[in-house]
Amino acid sequence: MRKNIIAVICIITGIAICAVPFYYHFHGLAETDKLIKQFEQTMEEKDEEETKEEKQVEKEEEPSKEDKAILSEEDVIGIISIKAIDIRYPVVEGSDAGAIAYAIGHMSETVDIGERGNCVLCGHNGSRNGTFFTNLSQLKAGDEIEILDKEGNKHVYRVAETSIVEPHDDTVTEQADKERLTLFTCANYGTQRFVCKCTPVKAGESDE
Numbered sequence: 001m002r003k004n005i006i007a008v009i010c011i012i013t014g015i016a017i018c019a020v021p022f023y024y025h026f027h028g029l030a031e032t033d034k035l036i037k038q039f040e041q042t043m044e045e046k047d048e049e050e051t052k053e054e055k056q057v058e059k060e061e062e063p064s065k066e067d068k069a070i071l072s073e074e075d076v077i078g079i080i081s082i083k084a085i086d087i088r089y090p091v092v093e094g095s096d097a098g099a100i101a102y103a104i105g106h107m108s109e110t111v112d113i114g115e116r117g118n119c120v121l122c123g124h125n126g127s128r129n130g131t132f133f134t135n136l137s138q139l140k141a142g143d144e145i146e147i148l149d150k151e152g153n154k155h156v157y158r159v160a161e162t163s164i165v166e167p168h169d170d171t172v173t174e175q176a177d178k179e180r181l182t183l184f185t186c187a188n189y190g191t192q193r194f195v196c197k198c199t200p201v202k203a204g205e206s207d208e
Contacts, residue, residue: 031102032130035090036070063152071150078113078150080104080121084143085135091147095122102129110173110182113149118180120173125185125194133185137162137194145181145198157181157198164192 063071070079070090078091091113095105104123111117123133145157164187165172172184172195179200187194 029130032089035076035102036066063148063154067148068152071148071152075099076103076150077106079148081146081148082139082143084140085138087131087133087135089123089130089132091121100124100132104132107173111175113147114153114155114179116177116179117175118173118182120182120184122184125187133183136183136185136196137187139196144201145183147181155181156201158201160197160199162194162196164188164194167191167193169193169195 067079070076075092076090077093079088080091081088090103091106092099092103093106093108094100095107099105100123104121106113107120107122110120113119123136124130125132125134125136127134139159139162141159141161143159145159147155147157149155172182172193181198181200183196183198184193186192
C-alpha cells in the first residue's frame with residue numbers, strides 16, 4: 001500500500017513539474033496580448049472626440065483600430081512586425097528585464113524610431129514568455145522589417161547584414177550619419193549576441 005502511495009505522489013509531482021513551462025508560456029502570451037489590446041476602448045473614445053476638421057485626409061495605409069489601441073499604451077512607442085519569422089510585438093522604451101518581459105525594447109541611449117542615426121531594439125531569445133527574437137538568426141539579407149510608430153507612421157527596413165559579436169561590442173549601438181535600424185538578441189547560450197543591421201526602404205521600394 002505504501003509503495004502505491006509513493007508511486008502516486010511521484011506521478012503527481014512529475015505532472016506538476018512538466019506543467020510549469022506551459023504555465024509561463026501561456027502567461028507570457030497573455031501579458032503580451034494585454035499590452036496590445038487593453039487600450040482599445042480608450043482609442044475608440046479618442047476617435048469619437050476628434051472633429052471632422054481635425055482629421056487629416058486618410059492615408060493609403062491608415063493604422064488599424066487594433067494598432068491604434070496598442071500605440072495608445074503609455075509605455076509602447078511602436079509595433080514591430082517581421083513576416084519572415086512571423087512575429088509582431090509592441091516596442092517599449094528601455095531594455096531592462098522589466099521592459100522586455102513582454103515586448104521588444106528600445107535602447108534609450110540610441111535614436112528614436114525613424115530618426116537619423118542608429119535605432120537599436122533588443123529582444124529575448126528563448127524566453128518562456130514568448131517567441132520575441134528567438135528566431136532572429138533566421139533572417140537573411142533582403143528580409144523586411146516594419147515598425148509602426150506612436151504617431152501612426154510606418155517605417156520599413158531591409159536586412160543588410162547579420163553577424164555574431166561579443167556581449168559588450170560597442171559597434172551594436174554605434175551611431176551613424178544615416179538612418180539605420182539594429183536588432184539584436186542573445187546567441188550561443190548568452191555568451192554572444194546575434195546582430196541584424198537594417199537600412200530604411202524608401203517609399204515605393206518595398207517588395208510588398
